Amino acid sequence: AQSVSQHNHHVILSEAASLELGCNYSYGGTVNLFWYVQYPGQHLQLLLKYFSGDPLVKGIKGFEAEFIKSKFSFNLRKPSVQWSDTAEYFCAVSPSNSNSGYALNFGKGTSLLVTP
Amino acid sequence: DVKVTQSSRYLVKRTGEKVFLECVQDMDHENMFWYRQDPGLGLRLIYFSYDVKMKEKGDIPEGYSVSREKKERFSLILESASTNQTSMYLCASSPGFSRRFFGSGTQLSVL
Numbered sequence A: 001a002q003s004v005s006q007h008n009h010h011v012i013l014s015e016a017a018s019l020e021l022g023c024n025y026s027y028g029g030t031v032n033l034f035w036y037v038q039y040p041g042q043h044l045q046l047l048l049k050y051f052s053g054d055p056l057v058k059g060i061k062g063f064e065a066e067f068i069k070s071k072f073s074f075n076l077r078k079p080s081v082q083w084s085d086t087a088e089y090f091c092a093v094s095p096s097n098s099n100s101g102y103a104l105n106f107g108k109g110t111s112l113l114v115t116p
Numbered sequence B: 001d002v003k004v005t006q007s008s009r010y011l012v013k014r015t016g017e018k019v020f021l022e023c024v025q026d027m028d029h030e031n032m033f034w035y036r037q038d039p040g041l042g043l044r045l046i047y048f049s050y051d052v053k054m055k056e057k058g059d060i061p062e063g064y065s066v067s068r069e070k071k072e073r074f075s076l077i078l079e080s081a082s083t084n085q086t087s088m089y090l091c092a093s094s095p096g097f098s099r100r101f102f103g104s105g106t107q108l109s110v111l
Helices: none
Strands: A003-006 A010-014 A019-021 A023-026 A031-038 A045-050 A056-058 A064-068 A073-078 A087-095 A110-115 B004-006 B010-013 B019-021 B023-025 B031-038 B042-051 B054-057 B064-070 B073-078 B087-094 B106-110
Touching (some): A019 A110, A023 A031, A031 A064, A031 A073, A045 A056, A045 A064, A045 A073, A073 A087, B004 B087, B010 B019, B019 B106, B023 B031, B023 B087, B031 B064, B031 B073, B042 B064, B054 B064, B073 B087
Parallel strands (some): A010 A110, B010 B106
Antiparallel strands (some): A003 A023, A019 A073, A023 A073, A031 A045, A031 A087, A056 A064, A064 A073, A087 A110, B004 B023, B023 B073, B031 B042, B031 B087, B042 B054, B064 B073, B087 B106
């Protein structure tokens, strides 16, 4: 069965620090990859996604992620975080050949706190 | 913009009560989903539906049922609420296999 691992459960950074959140998945076939963000008191929203093509994906608010197929990884990065980036971040993976839209597996989430 | 609306933001129920959580989407999406979100466990899929009157069990369906009588509405039912069902419940919809659009969530407390 496929699984998604997010290595850091809680991350605390100062403003302007660089961010990298790890995400690894276990699945043998081709995959679609997502990062979702949940700001305090708000609904989950899509940060960025990778389906195919350039493995370096740029998302909203200065976030980017790199798909490294050989490492089964899709790490999220931001060069300089802001206090407003405080949120919970979820990595999610689905098989590209899924025919039901059901098989989207979420990681357990990483809680990011950015201090002034 | 896609809108997924969950009828209640906060709900407090007693053990043994029957609980209905309602979700409506306005974008004619085929797929709708119910997840629960618990600290340290991420999102876990309870049930999903890919068409009217069609439903499939997710990873943790025990203690829950669902109803989809109309394409835009997907209801989650707790037949007899228990304290271990205290959680944040998230509804989502999607057009085909792509990204999910999430509602704001319902924080359910079962006392």
